[in-house]
Structures are given as structure tokens and as C-alpha cells.
Amino acid sequence: MFDNHHAPVEHVQYQQQQIQRHEIARIQQVISETEWHLQNLHRQATSIGQNMEKEEERQEYANLLFTLNQTSKVLRHHYDTLNEMIRMANLSFGRNLPEQCRREIYHLYHAGRYNQSQLASHYDVSQSAVSKIVNGPEPAQIGGVNPQSVASP
Numbered sequence: 001m002f003d004n005h006h007a008p009v010e011h012v013q014y015q016q017q018q019i020q021r022h023e024i025a026r027i028q029q030v031i032s033e034t035e036w037h038l039q040n041l042h043r044q045a046t047s048i049g050q051n052m053e054k055e056e057e058r059q060e061y062a063n064l065l066f067t068l069n070q071t072s073k074v075l076r077h078h079y080d081t082l083n084e085m086i087r088m089a090n091l092s093f094g095r096n097l098p099e100q101c102r103r104e105i106y107h108l109y110h111a112g113r114y115n116q117s118q119l120a121s122h123y124d125v126s127q128s129a130v131s132k133i134v135n136g137p138e139p140a141q142i143g144g145v146n147p148q149s150v151a152s153p
Helices: 007-018 021-049 055-088 099-110 116-123 127-134
Strands: none
Touching (some): 021 055, 021 099, 021 116, 099 116, 099 127, 116 127
């Protein structure tokens, strides 16, 4: 007979096994990108808000405030997701960095969007480990990802 009382525990254990270091790194990268986007929206809103003489400018400002609010909600959601992933993950990942993470670090760094310190933080490794990866031989491309697509803001 199926016992519903134990199903959530088994589900959580399954989820814990599924969360990988690169998944946490990706959500941290999404957070960085969203924070950058939010800062740009804030700068635009400040600039437009100081000089609104025409109806079009007021409408543009209102639309920008709406987008800013929505982006803030998305960012809070990403933070919640990250916190939940960290809570569920086994944070003792071990010393060996999976090949997939090495490829991601190499290509994200060479795309010019992240520096070594940011990648070290995202992947929970030392900056010297990132340096060895990005200054080493180029690994194979990440399947289905164009690293250059993250190079431009």
C-alpha cells in the first residue's frame, strides 16, 4: 500500500540529488544579469523622470516604472529560487569540478561577461582554480549554448 506520508521526503531527497553546482551557478548568473538590467532601468527612469514635459515622456516614464517593478519582482523570485536550491543542495560538492562546469567557466569568461572573481563565486571555487581553467586549453563548446550570446549586455 502506498503511504502518502513518506512521499514528500522521498521527493525532497530526489530533488537534493538533482541539484548540481552548475545549476546554482546559472541562477547566480541570472541574478547578476537581472541586477545589471535593473540598474539600467533605474538609470533610465531617473533620467526621464527629471525632464518630463510631453505626454509621451510621461507615458514612457510610467511604462519604465512598470517594467522596473516587474523586474524587481523577477529578481526577488530568482533570489528565492537560489535560496531554495542552496537549502536543498548538498553543498559539499567535492573538490573535483565537473567537466561541464569547466566548459561553462571557460566560455563565460572568454565571452567577456564575467570576471574570474565572479565565476569563482558563482561556482564556489577559488579564483586561482578559475584562472587555471580560463588560461588553459579551450574545452569543447557547451552543447546548445552560444557563449557569445551572453557577451553583449
